[in-house]
Amino acid sequence: MGTAAELLEHDGVRLRRWRDDDLDTVLRAVTESLDHLAPWMAWAADGYGREDAALFLEKSAADWRTGTAYNYAIVAPDGAVVGACSLMSRIGPGGLEIGYWLHPRYTGRGIATRAAAALVAEAFRLGAVRVEIVHDAANERSGAIPRRLGFVEVARRRPPQEPVTAGEVGEDVIWRLER
Numbered sequence: 001m002g003t004a005a006e007l008l009e010h011d012g013v014r015l016r017r018w019r020d021d022d023l024d025t026v027l028r029a030v031t032e033s034l035d036h037l038a039p040w041m042a043w044a045a046d047g048y049g050r051e052d053a054a055l056f057l058e059k060s061a062a063d064w065r066t067g068t069a070y071n072y073a074i075v076a077p078d079g080a081v082v083g084a085c086s087l088m089s090r091i092g093p094g095g096l097e098i099g100y101w102l103h104p105r106y107t108g109r110g111i112a113t114r115a116a117a118a119l120v121a122e123a124f125r126l127g128a129v130r131v132e133i134v135h136d137a138a139n140e141r142s143g144a145i146p147r148r149l150g151f152v153e154v155a156r157r158r159p160p161q162e163p164v165t166a167g168e169v170g171e172d173v174i175w176r177l178e179r
Contacts, residue, residue: 002126004070004087010118013111015072015085018060022073025081027053029073029103033083036104039167040139070122074102074115082106085115087123094129100145113145120149120177130178137171146175 006017018026030037030048037044043052056071063069067089074083083102091097098119102112116133123131133151135142136159146153155174162170 003067004064004122004126008072008118008122010121011114012077013114013118014075015115015118016075017064018057018071018073018084020057020061022057022081023050023053025073026056026084029081029083032105033101033103036107037101039165040136040142041101042164045165072115072119074100074111076106076111080106082111083115085112085119087119087126091130091132094127095132096123096126096128096130097132097134098123099133100142107141113148116145117149124179128179130176132177133175134172136168137173138167138169143173143175146177149177151175151177 008015027048027050030044030053034044034048060069060071063071069086069088071084071086073081074085076082083100083106085098085100088097088099098116100112100116120131131151133146137156152175153173154176157172157174158170159172
């Protein structure tokens with residue numbers, strides 16, 4: 001597969017590659033969203049500081065160079081960075097997995113769905129033959145996104161780790177869209 005575009009746009013939502021100078025931006029977006037993220041994201045459950053943001057940006061740059069993951073800031077129509085999303089090469093040859101989170105003030109507007117749609121198009125442009133979204137069964141809002149985009153639920157499994165956050169029930173739902 002090739003390298004992902006640094007800027008993606010879909011239906012009024014813009015995704016842009018995280019930059020080295022985004023430290024304050026990512027820190028603000030995450031810290032304002034911690035209560036919303038902590039039930040679902042282990043990395044948010046213990047708080048999030050400046051060092052965490054710096055490590056995220058370093059890892060994002062390294063992952064981009066190696067093609068392991070393409071991490072994007074989600075930019076709302078008003079120009080605010082309101083979340084993050086990723087294309088990750090962790091599901092085997094020919095596949096890319098999508099991950100996303102959104103600031104709670106911006107949920108319910110279709111922004112995450114449009115961001116995921118942009119990532120699906122980019123994954124197929126890169127040569128993926130399948131795209132997957134995985135979420136805990138209790139996270140119904142996260143599951144609504146692949147359903148809206150025409151993904152099909154293909155499996156449920158116990159995750160490799162026990163539930164580590166307050167919201168999780170310990171059953172992953174795997175959604176797939178094939179080219």
